[in-house]
Amino acid sequence: MIGKLRGRVDAIGESEAVIDVNGVGYLVGMSGQALARLQQGEEVEIHIETYVREDALKLWGFLSERERAWFARLQLIQGVGAKAALAILDALGVDELESAAALGDASAFGQAKGVGPKLAGRLALELKDKPPPMGRAFAPGFNVAASAGIASANPAENSGSANPARQDAVSALLNLGYAETDARRAAAAASRANPEAETGELIRLALKELST
Template sequence: MIGKLKGTIEEIDEDHVLIDVHGVCYVAFCSSRTLSRLGSAGEAAVLFIETYVREDQLKLFGFETALEREWFRLLQSVQGVGAKVALAVLSTLTTSELANAIALQDKAMVARAPGIGPKVAQRIVAELKNKAPALSGDAGSTMGLKQELGEGVASAPIADAVSALCNLGYSRDQAANAVAAAMKTAGEDADSAKLIRLGLKELAR
């Protein structure tokens, strides 16, 4: 089982990279996001690897971080999501954006990935809502509030403030982050008007 590759980039193609490790070249299939962050041919590279062994093939999938690899595994626990679809999601959304979308039950955000229809997007946000917090990464600080919003159990002032900011053109994720930051200043008992005002200040930074 291969867990990580450290070597030199031989070449980068549309969906994979060829890495030379002491004279042995490995093909690792990656998300477009990971491929775009690798260097050029001849440069050093490190990839976390997920190894797939099938009767008729052995395939390596490469990831910039261990967190991205964990999301790749988790996404495939959802019915209808295979390796190709999981890579498409990770090509479209960062791990933080994906965690936020699941917490907010924002299936439209997930459906932005090519090959993801509304039904699969709905299954992803529904089936992973309790598993996502452990893999929230940079999104972890506001995950609790976003889950409350996604499940429709957030307090009225918070829900109203987020809704108001969304009506002003901000995404639900941006609005939730701003309100979470506003709550740190205003306190959890603040009314919606105060949360909106402080939230706008956060968004203007």
């Protein structure tokens, strides 16, 4: 099984890319957002979810381990296959997906192509009050929530990475004794109310949310 590829972007298509690893070209299915961040000829590290079927082997690729972990988690929901999971990630991005899961926001899931009201409601119901997926730890000190797959000098380019202020707010709430699911839900609500808020403001908004 293949868990990760490190190589050069050889070609980029509408729904997949070819990653050249020591002369071997791996065809990797990826979301539109991920493909838009690739440049032909650049060196990349791609987190892989390998699907083996009786008549095929399919590689799905992600620019962060956090994205791959959510891709796998989404498919545990009845009615969500690989394409639907990819569409959800493409429509929401990981931060908004985590917020939608924490808040049980069916309308957010409904933004994804091919996700109707019934499936959106099921996603909201089954993901709410559950911690985010842990993912794989590739090295000592590896932080799954903060993993970005491809380093960039511009934080805006690392859309797979976690919102640092929101993660700090969650940690602060946990230290105050709140349950993880409550802390994540409150932090998500605070972040949605004020996406530009720094950690202190997020904590204040989250505490207000928890008090209601």
